[in-house]
Amino acid sequence: MHALEISLTAELERLAAAGLTRYRRLLDSPCGTRAVVEGRAVLAFASNDYLGLAAHPDIARALADGAMKWGAGSGASHLVSGHLTPHAALEARLAAFTGFARCLTFSTGYLANLAVTPTLAAGRDDAIFADRLNHASLIDAAQLSRARHHRYPHGDMAALERLLAASAAKTRVIVSDAVFSMDGDLAPLAELFALAERFDAWLVIDDAHGFGVLGEEGRGSLAHCHIPAHPRVLLMGTLGKAAGVGGAFVAGSEIAIEYLLQKARSYIFTTAQPPAVAAALVKSLELIQAGDARRAHLQNLIRQLRAGCADLPWQLLPSQTAIQPLMVGDNAQAQALAQSLWERGLWVAAIRPPTVPAGTSRLRISLSAAHTQDDVAALTAALRELA
Numbered sequence: 223m224h225a226l227e228i229s230l231t232a233e234l235e236r237l238a239a240a241g242l243t244r245y246r247r248l249l250d251s252p253c254g255t256r257a258v259v260e261g262r263a264v265l266a267f268a269s270n271d272y273l274g275l276a277a278h279p280d281i282a283r284a285l286a287d288g289a290m291k292w293g294a295g296s297g298a299s300h301l302v303s304g305h306l307t308p309h310a311a312l313e314a315r316l317a318a319f320t321g322f323a324r325c326l327t328f329s330t331g332y333l334a335n336l337a338v339t340p341t342l343a344a345g346r347d348d349a350i351f352a353d354r355l356n357h358a359s360l361i362d363a364a365q366l367s368r369a370r371h372h373r374y375p376h377g378d379m380a381a382l383e384r385l386l387a388a389s390a391a392k393t394r395v396i397v398s399d400a401v402f403s404m405d406g407d408l409a410p411l412a413e414l415f416a417l418a419e420r421f422d423a424w425l426v427i428d429d430a431h432g433f434g435v436l437g438e439e440g441r442g443s444l445a446h447c448h449i450p451a452h453p454r455v456l457l458m459g460t461l462g463k464a465a466g467v468g469g470a471f472v473a474g475s476e477i478a479i480e481y482l483l484q485k486a487r488s489y490i491f492t493t494a495q496p497p498a499v500a501a502a503l504v505k506s507l508e509l510i511q512a513g514d515a516r517r518a519h520l521q522n523l524i525r526q527l528r529a530g531c532a533d534l535p536w537q538l539l540p541s542q543t544a545i546q547p548l549m550v551g552d553n554a555q556a557q558a559l560a561q562s563l564w565e566r567g568l569w570v571a572a573i574r575p576p577t578v579p580a581g582t583s584r585l586r587i588s589l590s591a592a593h594t595q596d597d598v599a600a601l602t603a604a605l606r607e608l609a
């Protein structure tokens with residue numbers, strides 16, 4: 223072992239002893255509810271493909287056609303020479319769909335989040351107010367800024383109000399997941415918007431798990447909660463979950479988006495996503511918009527799962543979204559339950575710290591419109607048997 227590797231090995235051993243080693247399962251089939259994983263066929267409840275679009279043939283065809291027409295790569299960042307017609311078309315479609323004046327696209331949601339908060343609140347005189355359960359990318363984004371970082375207890379609007387009232391910051395940015403990625407609950411968006419108005423703050427909303435699923439025609443959590451496309455609001459949505467492809471967008475006012483385009487380092491200093499991906503996403507947006515039947519089916523599956531899990535020894539968290547976490551608590555027990563389901567041909571991810579707080583390890587059951595009622599019945603039957 224090289225001397226440099228000694229401390230790495232010690233940390234890897236510490237993770238293993240705490241039951242926190244992470245493994246990647248190798249998928250040998252397209253993303254879908256029926257998956258071939260490490261040589262066996264399983265029923266999967268693990269992806270974020272909430273509408274079942276990841277392997278949709280129309281999107282795959284748009285991707286292939288896009289590649290034939292526009293080539294494989296964009297060749298540069300958007301501001302150098304990598305901004306192609308499919309990117310512009312996608313931006314325009316996303317702005318119209320979300321109701322905002324303008325939008326920028328990114329290769330990942332992680333990069334999109336890194337673009338917004340530290341650009342709006344860059345200086346030491348600024349302040350960021352973040353829900354404690356925000357996604358890691360929002361936490362990392364705040365750490366890229368010199369602004370003060372206040373974290374309020376999950377969903378606690380009174381605590382947020384106190385922090386805002388006590389702040390003398392020049393620029394205030396409130397930032398929250400819309401649908402919390404590991405809990406599935408919806409942030410109090412109306413209250414967040416009201417506080418942003420009262421304290422003249424920006425409101426940055428990460429709708430990774432609401433876009434495509436919630437709101438009229440899948441327009442997302444802001445539409446679901448009737449929050450207007452106000453100039454103080456910036457909406458981030460990811461395009462690798464319900465949209466089934468990859469990438470992300472930030473939508474906002476003409477000026478806010480121009481400001482990000484000029485200043486956001488994770489927009490400026492990275493190669494634009496392949497234009498074919500943008501072409502595939504235009505098709506995906508059409509399917510999202512026409513996807514009321516998918517969304518209604520998903521809602522039925524959510525109700526079915528919740529009813530089927532009602533009398534288990536583990537509680538489902540109070541989520542009305544496709545993310546249905548079954549709280550176990552202990553790392554090893556969560557892992558063991560996931561393993562027992564796996565042995566029954568059911569793939570559900572066990573989520574452990576640091577992704578969730580210590581003592582709250584859980585199974586993150588992720589439902590998709592591609593599941594059938596029989597699929598959900600198979601999962602609830604297996605959980606009852608294991609209880």
Ligand SMILES: Cc1ncc(COP(=O)(O)O)c(C=O)c1O
Nearest residue numbers: 330331332357359403428430460
């Ligand atoms: C709430 C939230 N924000 C942002 C991201 C990052 O998006 P992406 O996977 O496109 O980088 C994720 C998940 O990956 C997420 O769950």
